Amino acid sequence: MDQPERTFDVARGDLGVSLHLKQSLTVLAAKSPDPEFRRLAADVLSGALGVRDLVASEAFNTTLDRAFPSALANIESLPDEERDRLAADARERMNALVDSTGAHDEAVPAAIPDEQADEDWNQQGGILRSDW
Secondary structure: OOOOOOOOHHHOOOHHHHHHHHHHHHHHHHHOOOHHHHHHHHHHHHOOOOHHHHHOOHHHHHHHHHHHHHHHHHHHOOOHHHHHHHHHHHHHHHHHHHHHHOOOOOOOOOOOOHHHOOHHHHOOOHHHOOOO
């Protein structure tokens, strides 16, 4: 029997968000120029460290200080329609990730209406790119 997919507590029970976070952390663990950040991301993936521990680290803050300004500028320069399209694409990708596992968590509540959605996950931007 397959093991259920591990969900991260910061995903609030949303398997799609957890799978997206796992993919993002995998890229970051492999591609970050900072060895300490790579180690911390790998520790989160292994379960040895929580996401909150990662984001509280100096390595995470240093990485964000370097990557976030250009990512934010890219997002802010997009027309509203393009941001909406990217958000819809991100939701589709997260749903596809869940569907590809064949696992569905019945305890996950229905989708949050757009006006209440977590903006951090509705914005796809440069910070998740692997080319920095």
